[in-house]
Amino acid sequence: MTEMEKASPHAERKMPLRKGAWSPEEDQKLTDYIKRIGIGVRCQSLPSCRLRWMNYLRPDIKRGNFSKEEEETILKWHQVLGNRWSAIASKLSGRTDNEIKNHWHTRLKKCSKNNLAPAPTTVSDINEVDQNGLSGIDPKVSDLDGSLGIPISPHLFMTDEYLSSSSSTDVHPHPAVEKDGNQSIDENFGSSNTFEELRSLWKQPFSLEEYLCMVETEPGFMAPTSAVWLQEPICPSISYDGTGNGFWI
DNA sequence: AATACGAGCAACCGCAGCGAT
DNA sequence: GATCGCTGCGGTTGCTCGTAT
Numbered sequence: 241m242t243e244m245e246k247a248s249p250h251a252e253r254k255m256p257l258r259k260g261a262w263s264p265e266e267d268q269k270l271t272d273y274i275k276r277i278g279i280g281v282r283c284q285s286l287p288s289c290r291l292r293w294m295n296y297l298r299p300d301i302k303r304g305n306f307s308k309e310e311e312e313t314i315l316k317w318h319q320v321l322g323n324r325w326s327a328i329a330s331k332l333s334g335r336t337d338n339e340i341k342n343h344w345h346t347r348l349k350k351c352s353k354n355n356l357a358p359a360p361t362t363v364s365d366i367n368e369v370d371q372n373g374l375s376g377i378d379p380k381v382s383d384l385d386g387s388l389g390i391p392i393s394p395h396l397f398m399t400d401e402y403l404s405s406s407s408s409t410d411v412h413p414h415p416a417v418e419k420d421g422n423q424s425i426d427e428n429f430g431s432s433n434t435f436e437e438l439r440s441l442w443k444q445p446f447s448l449e450e451y452l453c454m455v456e457t458e459p460g461f462m463a464p465t466s467a468v469w470l471q472e473p474i475c476p477s478i479s480y481d482g483t484g485n486g487f488w489i
Numbered sequence: 490a491a492t493a494c495g496a497g498c499a500a501c502c503g504c505a506g507c508g509a510t
Numbered sequence: 511g512a513t514c515g516c517t518g519c520g521g522t523t524g525c526t527c528g529t530a531t
Contacts, residue, residue, distance in 0.1 A: 346497055
């Protein structure tokens with residue numbers, strides 16, 4: 241058995257799983273499928289479909305260059321959250337964790353290391369830098385008073401004052417920070433509802449090929465009852481059917 | 490014009506956490 | 511409480527494209 245076959249449950253079922261880049265036809269097929277059928281259909285494995293949709297095909301994804309504001313936001317949040325890309329992504333609507341991670345590694349990492357603002361990428365950026373110098377952001381700035389709108393990581397509460405009120409073996413977060421840093425941040429600053437809803441929808445895996453086949457060969461075919469089918473649009477501003485009713489799952 | 494190199498991006502892989510049994 | 515399976519996430523890889531030589 242080849243490595244690829246080992247990795248693919250479909251191999252046993254004579255359903256070869258292709259790897260590599262997605263073709264436009266496959267993208268279209270997947271998009272059409274999701275438009276018609278939805279996302280929440282069960283199967284044992286097709287993580288690549290989910291990944292492709294989440295990172296590339298999703299209609300609310302912004303493509304193209306990161307704006308200066310977005311870069312600053314990433315830098316700020318990275319200061320607070322570290323490499324928690326999904327958490328950072330939730331603060332930037334339309335950007336995926338993968339995209340942010342890539343952008344960080346290719347550009348912002350250098351900026352952060354050198355304590356510099358992101359290098360200008362557009363003519364307007366260059367003009368702005370010329371006028372203002374490289375003072376766009378100082379990654380050393382912390383936000384202890386929350387004035388920048390950045391939540392404080394639990395470890396930042398381990399001040400002398402706070403620690404003195406606890407024994408060294410009894411370190412626990414500041415009352416303002418609940419047991420889970422994640423949750424605290426989301427509670428304090430709101431969550432990206434659409435993103436989270438979308439994410440939860442994907443908890444139900446599906447087999448594109450299986451269901452495309454069912455849909456095409458059996459008119460009226462509906463997903464199994466075990467699947468999660470939302471009855472309301474997850475993204476009211478997006479409409480595929482021209483009715484303005486949104487993107488239905 | 491051909492080749493080498495580097496940057497950017499998409500996709501893959503493996504692990505940790507969580508829920509179900 | 512232990513085990514198993516699934517999912518989400520972050521790190522890494524490899525391909526593509528643009529630029530320099």
